[in-house]
Amino acid sequence: MxxxxxxxxxxxxxxxxxxxxxxxxxxxxxxxxxxxxxxxxxxxxxxxxxxxxxxxxxxxxxxxxxxxxxxxxxxxxxxxxxxxxxxxxxxxxxxxxxxxxxxxxxxxxxxxxxxxxxxxxxxxxxxxxxxxxxxxxxxxxxxxxxxxxxxxxxxxxxxxxxxxxxxxxxxxxxxxxxxxxxxxxxxxxxxxxVCFATFVDKQLLRIRVTKNKSSWNLEDAAGAILQQMNETLYKRDHALGKNTKLAWRKQSDGKIFHPE
Structure with missing residues (x-):
């Protein structure tokens, strides 16, 4: 009220x-x-x-x-x-x-x-x-x-x-x-x-990924990597709340990863 x-x-x-x-x-x-x-x-x-x-x-x-x-x-x-x-x-x-x-x-x-x-x-x-x-x-x-x-x-x-x-x-x-x-x-x-609104707070993070196997295609593995990151961060003292979601941001060429 x-x-x-x-x-x-x-x-x-x-x-x-x-x-x-x-x-x-x-x-x-x-x-x-x-x-x-x-x-x-x-x-x-x-x-x-x-x-x-x-x-x-x-x-x-x-x-x-x-x-x-x-x-x-x-x-x-x-x-x-x-x-x-x-x-x-x-x-x-x-x-x-x-x-x-x-x-x-x-x-x-x-x-x-x-x-x-x-x-x-x-x-x-x-x-x-x-x-x-x-x-x-x-x-x-x-x-x-x-x-x-x-x-x-x-x-x-x-x-x-x-x-x-x-x-x-x-x-x-x-x-x-x-x-x-x-x-x-x-x-x-x-x-x-009076309206009720839910605001979404977004934070953009840049990460560095190192390939251990030259045969890996990171674009193909992007989904599995994201899932593992979600699970790891949630388990670690619930660092991620249940309403927090991770997602990749694609570049203008449609790709996620770019070589340094």
Whole structure:
């Protein structure tokens, strides 16, 4: 963040695009604690045939129906909901006694318990169906996952928040930097932006090669010589880093070696 702010300090009080965006095709659980999920459990789904349909382009939250299958629905719909409670190794579900929107349900669960329920397997799905007793019930699955455009993991966050929620959603899926905070914005807006560049440092060395055998053709042996130099220098206390590469530089006549 410090480097980005330095690069864009001329426009510090304006807005700058950064490479974060909301992938509308991705679904993720409200509870992000990786320790809660076993192998494959984070990807458990029980969608009804033909779902998620995103009808009208506004169905961004998952609801579990009495048949045990899931639909996507507008997050503003009012449904019962189920929360996760407990401690590591001893979690349980808590069914709500009232109906709320998905965001209201998430806030309630986070305030009073741990989070909206993640459904990790068929057993948990059946358990919630039984607890819901025929009611449509919000679960903690929502459409949209924040990603960096270079696909690097999102480990750092600096959101400007409203009620502890990022100021960004599917209507504002691209992220800008305003002063030192992130905010979602519609992607067609024209703003200054900050790029990331990798610079290659090159160093030219002239070497002297002595032939021990007059029959050798150094041009033909150039590849083998280079490979041996790479291996020798890397093994010698890792004198060459893993991102360092050696290459011959050819002269204007296309040859590498010239007699002194």
């Amino acid at each position: 410090a480097q980005v702010l330095e690069a864009g300090k001329k426009y510090f009080y304006g807005h700058l695009w950064i490479g974060l965006y909301l992938d509308s095709n991705a679904w993720e659980w409200s509870l992000q604690n990786e320790d809660y999920y076993g192998e494959g459990e984070k990807n458990y789904r029980m969608w009804k045939l033909g779902e998620p349909s995103n009808s009208g382009g506004i169905e961004n939250c998952a609801v579990l129906f009495s048949q045990g299958t899931w639909n996507d629905a507008p997050c503003s719909n009012m449904y019962s909901f189920v929360c996760i409670n407990g401690t590591e190794g001893s979690y349980n579900f808590v069914m709500s006694a009232e109906s709320k929107s998905w965001n209201e349900a998430q806030s309630y669960c986070r305030e009073h318990y741990i989070d909206l329920a993640s459904v990790r397997n068929q057993q948990e799905n059946d358990q919630i169906v039984e607890m819901a007793n025929g009611k449509a019930t919000w679960i903690g699955l929502t459409r949209g996952k924040w990603k960096w455009s270079d696909q690097s993991p999102l480990s750092f966050r600096q959101w400007n928040t409203i009620d502890n929620q990022p100021r960004g959603n599917l209507s504002f899926p691209c992220v800008l930097l305003h002063e030192d905070k992130w905010e979602g914005e519609y992607c067609a807006r024209k703003l200054y932006f």
